Amino acid sequence: MNKKLYKSDVNKIIAGVCGGIGEYFGIDPVLIRLGWVVFCALGGSGILAYIIAALIIPQRKDF
Template sequence: MEKKLYKSRDRKVCGVCGGIAEYFDIDPTIVRLLWVAFILSGGCGILAYIIAAIVMDDNPVDIVN
C-alpha cells in the first residue's frame, strides 16, 4: 500500500503537523516543536503551514458520511 500525506484528526490547528507525524511515524509533538523552531528562526514556517493546510487533503479514513 502506498503511503500518502493527509491532514490528521490529531489536530491543534489544522492537522498539518499531525499528518506529517503520521506519515513519518513519529510523535506529533516533535513535529510541532520543529515547526515552531522554523517559525521563530525566520517566519517562513507560517507561510509553509498555511500552504500545507490548503494543499493537504483530509484523511479519507477519518471522513464520516
C-alpha cells in the first residue's frame, strides 16, 4: 500500500493541511485542528509550521 500525504480538497478550511493529515492517518480532521490550536496556544510555532506545511504539502491532482 502506497500512501501519500496531500492537502485535502474535501476537509478544507484554510489550506487543507489539517484535513490532509487527518485523511492520511485515518482520523477526524477536527482532532488535528484542535491539536494544532493547542500547539499554537502553548507557545509553539504552530502558525509558522502551518504556513510551511501549506507550501510544502502538494495539492492532490486527480486526473
